Amino acid sequence: MTSFAYMLAALFAMIPAPFLFKAPMRVPLRGAAIAIVLLVDEVFVWLVSSPEYPHYELLPFQMLALMLCVSTLFLGRRRRLYASLATVLWLWIDFFGMLSLSYRGVPFQWLPFAVLPLAFLPIFFMHPYKKESRFFLAVIWAAAWILSFVFEL
Amino acid sequence: MNRNFLIFGLVLLLPSLFAVDSALSIGPASWALSQESFWGTPIADFVFWIGLAHAGTLFSAILLVLGVRWQHRVAFLAELSTIAALGVAASFPLIHLGIPEAFYNMIPVGNARSMYVNVESPLVWDFVAIFVYGTVSVLYLLLHLFSIRNASLEKYRRPFAWILFPLVLWVHTIVSLDFAVTFVPGWQGAYFPLYFIFGALFSGVALVQILVELSHRRVRAVEDLLIAFSWALLAFWMWEANVKAVWHPELLIFGFLVPQLLWISKVREISVVRALVAISVMASLWWERIGLVQPENLDWTWVDLGLASFGIGAFCVAFALLRILLKKFFPQAFDEDVMESLRERVVSFERKKFWISVGVGTFAAGAFAVYFIWNAPAFPGVRMIPVLFPIGALCAGISLSLFAIAELWKTRVAVMCAVLLAVFAVAVGGLLYRGTDVSYTESLTTVESVNPALGTSKQATAELWNARCAACHGKDGNLNRKFVHEFYPLPQTLSLERLDSLGLDSLSKVVLEGRNYMRPFRGRVTDAEAFALVRYMRSLAVQKKGGAVP
Numbered sequence: 001m002t003s004f005a006y007m008l009a010a011l012f013a014m015i016p017a018p019f020l021f022k023a024p025m026r027v028p029l030r031g032a033a034i035a036i037v038l039l040v041d042e043v044f045v046w047l048v049s050s051p052e053y054p055h056y057e058l059l060p061f062q063m064l065a066l067m068l069c070v071s072t073l074f075l076g077r078r079r080r081l082y083a084s085l086a087t088v089l090w091l092w093i094d095f096f097g098m099l100s101l102s103y104r105g106v107p108f109q110w111l112p113f114a115v116l117p118l119a120f121l122p123i124f125f126m127h128p129y130k131k132e133s134r135f136f137l138a139v140i141w142a143a144a145w146i147l148s149f150v151f152e153l
Numbered sequence: 154m155n156r157n158f159l160i161f162g163l164v165l166l167l168p169s170l171f172a173v174d175s176a177l178s179i180g181p182a183s184w185a186l187s188q189e190s191f192w193g194t195p196i197a198d199f200v201f202w203i204g205l206a207h208a209g210t211l212f213s214a215i216l217l218v219l220g221v222r223w224q225h226r227v228a229f230l231a232e233l234s235t236i237a238a239l240g241v242a243a244s245f246p247l248i249h250l251g252i253p254e255a256f257y258n259m260i261p262v263g264n265a266r267s268m269y270v271n272v273e274s275p276l277v278w279d280f281v282a283i284f285v286y287g288t289v290s291v292l293y294l295l296l297h298l299f300s301i302r303n304a305s306l307e308k309y310r311r312p313f314a315w316i317l318f319p320l321v322l323w324v325h326t327i328v329s330l331d332f333a334v335t336f337v338p339g340w341q342g343a344y345f346p347l348y349f350i351f352g353a354l355f356s357g358v359a360l361v362q363i364l365v366e367l368s369h370r371r372v373r374a375v376e377d378l379l380i381a382f383s384w385a386l387l388a389f390w391m392w393e394a395n396v397k398a399v400w401h402p403e404l405l406i407f408g409f410l411v412p413q414l415l416w417i418s419k420v421r422e423i424s425v426v427r428a429l430v431a432i433s434v435m436a437s438l439w440w441e442r443i444g445l446v447q448p449e450n451l452d453w454t455w456v457d458l459g460l461a462s463f464g465i466g467a468f469c470v471a472f473a474l475l476r477i478l479l480k481k482f483f484p485q486a487f488d489e490d491v492m493e494s495l496r497e498r499v500v501s502f503e504r505k506k507f508w509i510s511v512g513v514g515t516f517a518a519g520a521f522a523v524y525f526i527w528n529a530p531a532f533p534g535v536r537m538i539p540v541l542f543p544i545g546a547l548c549a550g551i552s553l554s555l556f557a558i559a560e561l562w563k564t565r566v567a568v569m570c571a572v573l574l575a576v577f578a579v580a581v582g583g584l585l586y587r588g589t590d591v592s593y594t595e596s597l598t599t600v601e602s603v604n605p606a607l608g609t610s611k612q613a614t615a616e617l618w619n620a621r622c623a624a625c626h627g628k629d630g631n632l633n634r635k636f637v638h639e640f641y642p643l644p645q646t647l648s649l650e651r652l653d654s655l656g657l658d659s660l661s662k663v664v665l666e667g668r669n670y671m672r673p674f675r676g677r678v679t680d681a682e683a684f685a686l687v688r689y690m691r692s693l694a695v696q697k698k699g700g701a702v703p
Contacts, residue, residue, distance in 0.1 A: 027374065028416070031381020038388040046395055057343040057396055078220075088319075096326050096346040099536070100333035104341060 001056075003149060005048040010145045012044055013063035014138070017070035038064050054106045058097040062145075065090035069141050073134040080123055083137070087120035094148070112148035119144040154367055155473045155480075162469025165462045172459020173248065180251040184460065185451035194457045195249040196331075197446040198464050201356065201439045202242035203283070203328055204349075205468075208357030209235025209290065210321035213297070214314035223374050229486055230368065231361050232294045233479070237471035238360070239287050241464050246279060248460070256280070272525060273536040275331040282324040285543035289550040293317055296557055298483045309557045312507035313550065316514075320546045325353045327539050332445070339397060339448050348389045355382035355408075356438040362431035366424055376415050376427060379434065383412040401444055408437035506556045514549030518542065611692075614685045621678060622686060630693030649694040652687075660687040 016037050025033070041060040049056050068086040072079055094112055102108040119140045126133040175183050176195070184193045212231040216224035247253040259280035272278075293313050300306035329349035332340035342348065358378045365372050387409045394400045411433040415421045439461075480487050518541040525537060551574065559567035619628055626632060630647070652660065664683040667673030678686065 027377040028380035028384075031378075032384040035384035035388045038385075039391060042388065042392050042395065051396070055343070057392075060392060061344055061347055092322070092326070093344075093347060095538075096330065096333075097343040099538075100330065100341070100343045100345065102536075103334035 001049045001053040003146075006149045007146060008048065009041075009044065009059065009063055010066060010142055013041060013067045014070050014142070017067050018074050020067070020071045021075055034064075037067060041067075054101060055097070058093060061093045061097075062090065065093055066141060066145055070138055073137060083123045084120065087116065091116050109148075109151050111151040112144075115144045115147050115151075155476050158367075158469050159473035159477075162466045162471075162473060164466070166466025166470055169459045169463035169466055172456045173463055175456050176248050176460065177253065181249075183454060183456045185447065185453045185457050192249070192446050193451075194443065194446070194453075194460050195245045197439075197442040198460055199242055199245035199249070200328055200331075200349075200442045200446070202238050202245065202464055202468070204325065204353030204356045204438070205360045205435075206235045206238035206242055206286070206290075206357070207321050207325060207353045208238070208361045209233070209294075210317050211354055211357055212361060214293065214317035214321070217311060217314045218318050221374075223372065226370075226372050227361055227365060227375060229297065230364050231357075232290070232297060233475050234360055234364060234468075234472060235290050236287075236294060237468050237475060239283070239290060240471055241467045243283050243287065244467070245460075245464075246276075246283075272540055275327065275334060275539075278327045278539040279331060281540045281543050282327045285547040286320060286324045288547060289317060289320060292550050292554045296554065298479065298486055299557075299561060301483065301485045303561055305560055306557055308503050309506075309553060309560070312503050312510070313553055315507065316510075316546050316549050316553065320543065322350055323539075323542050323546075325350045328353075330539065339399070340445070342393075342396070344389075344392065344396075348393070351382065351385045351389060352438060352441070355379075355386055356435055358382055359431040359434040359438070363428055363435070366428040366431070371424075376421065379412050379431065380415050383409050383434070399444075399448075401441065404437050404441055404444075406437075407433045408441070503556070506553065510549040510552035510556070513552040514545035514547075517548035518545035611689070614682075614689045617678070617682060618686055618689050621674065622690075626690070630690060630697060647690065647694060649691070649698050652691050652694055657684065657687050657691070660690070 020030075020033060020037070038060060041063040045056065045059045045063070049059060053059075055062075065086065069083065069090060072083040072086050075082055091113065094116065098106070098108050122133075122140060123137060126136065181193065184195065186193045209228075209232040212224050213228040217228070247256055250256060259277050293310075296306060296309055296313055300310060326346040326349065329342075329345035333342050333345040335341070358375060362375050362379055365375060387405070390401070390404060390409075412430055414426065414430055420426050476487075521544050522537060522541055555567045555571055558570055618626075626647075661680070661683045663671060664678065664686060665673060665675040665680065674683065
């Protein structure tokens with residue numbers, strides 16, 4: 001997978017983030033909306049990547065996690081809690097995914113784990129509802145995404 | 154409900170006990186088994202029932218943490234189903250083991266019993282996760298029950314829920330790793346952890362939907378969750394079709410399309426339809442597990458069907474008995490008005506005690522890691538992490554329970570409980586350390602060769618190799634990678650050069666005395682047989698290299 005496609009994946013993942021939790025929506029509708037976003041991510045990964053890329057299996061779910069992280073910036077309440085949960089989900093996907101891959105001979109990458117918690121910490125020190133904080137956090141998450149690709153190389 | 158549940162359960166359970174007896178006495182040969190994977194219906198049933206056991210935690214802990222207010226309406230029902238389903242789930246790995254009396258060998262005590270328990274093995278992760286999840290779920294249920302009587306305990310429920318929330322996800326992640334880290338290509342999925350978690354929650358929601366219908370109630374939010382999860386599973390099934398070319402149209406029909414009926418409000422109003430949709434979801438998810446464990450069509454035996462019946466029967470009986478028992482001691486828990494009034498309680502969050510308990514758990518997990526690394530320094534630490542969190546969660550849960558006991562009764566009662574628990578833990582630890590006496594039928598010093606031709610005839614030596622060594626080293630001298638991988642770190646390849654450098658005498662000694670992870674075989678093979686086996690191993694290495702067999 002090329003670095004350009006990887007960056008494109010981040011952008012693509014972030015597109016639905018502002019809209020997903022904006023309007024009140026019934027649970028089944030919201031569940032279906034998130035699943036459709038995941039399905040679209042899967043199609044995107046299928047188009048731009050190849051199964052030879054070691055993290056191919058994980059990529060749509062990492063995109064989903066990034067999307068959920070960014071979408072928490074648009075929540076009206078409990079932004080800190082949901083941002084933390086979304087980041088933990090991202091860590092979860094990465095850690096257990098890489099652990100599974102390590103049994104297949106793919107080297108376990110520790111550095112993305114150092115980067116992700118660092119990207120997640122600022123939310124505890126910054127005002128969660130200020131526009132500047134939201135922009136800063138989105139940039140940090142995007143940077144964590146790109147760095148995780150750099151560390152995989 | 155209880156009586157009907159009990160009768161239905163007994164009707165399924167009693168005949169199925171013959172299947173369980175057959176499975177325990179004959180072992181894996183009694184059920185349909187793939188020669189590729191060596192796993193059969195007990196594992197599929199295990200994955201299915203452990204998934205159902207997630208319902209209680211989802212409704213009671215996760216939704217409580219997320220501040221969902223309707224969770225009070227189904228929390229108690231779901232918690233009971235968790236305990237019953239967990240008990241059923243735990244019985245299947247024991248059946249799968251073939252030697253359930255030796256289950257304690259899965260407890261990660263390092264080299265303490267001079268037998269290496271491999272913390273890299275998902276079997277060990279499973280044991281730790283199920284044990285911890287079971288214990289913490291029981292403590293949480295008790296806290297819930299006592300908090301109905303004593304409102305001051307309510308403030309411990311949310312801190313406890315924060316411990317259970319990640320634990321339940323961790324448990325099913327570990328179940329997924331049972332598959333994801335093996336050498337069977339169809340099972341290798343780096344996305345399995347999330348896939349399994351969603352599958353488990355989906356089946357758990359379906360189970361609660363059935364239980365809600367059986368108790369003649371209606372919770373619309375559970376129906377909504379059923380639709381939402383069906384979409385999530387659709388996304389996973391599509392990805393599986395892409396990555397592994399695995400395609401099950403029947404799953405799409407029963408697991409995805411049927412739940413969509415609930416979008417139609419007229420259909421949704423019919424109680425039988427709601428129950429049938431939930432049954433359809435559960436059946437499809439059970440079939441999904443069967444298809445995952447046994448990808449090729451196998452000839453099922455009556456034991457396979459009996460084990461499925463055992464699962465349903467045992468769950469119904471356990472669930473009904475739990476309800477009967479708790480109704481006697483905690484009748485308020487079955488009063489809907491009382492349970493409804495609980496949500497009106499405004500309670501504080503015991504932050505200090507929560508963080509102290511988290512500290513206790515972190516210390517315990519850290520101490521375990523240090524102990525294990527001390528005993529087995531060559532061990533790759535990252536693969537120990539799956540057992541560290543459950544150990545920490547167990548200690549944190551116990552610590553929080555002791556705080557609750559001190560609140561309910563007196564501090565000295567809590568201290569006494571802690572002391573008793575410590576004495577119990579030390580006693581069990583001592584028993585585990587000692588292990589059980591293993592007695593072989595052969596005498597350790599005067600073992601006689603079973604076959605006099607052994608050591609002289611190559612055919613006889615090959616038979617002995619197949620009986621004693623092939624399980625790990627493979628019939629052809631190449632490792633049985635799947636088996637070895639599940640239990641031990643992979644050893645070095647025994648190439649011809651390596652065998653010659655070690656020498657035949659030295660290797661015979663290894664066979665007899667053991668070395669590293671190789672168990673000693675003195676008492677099970679004679680000196681001559683050990684030497685013959687080493688020579689046979691060398692001949693296999695020569696064959697592998699393409700040379701003539703000497």
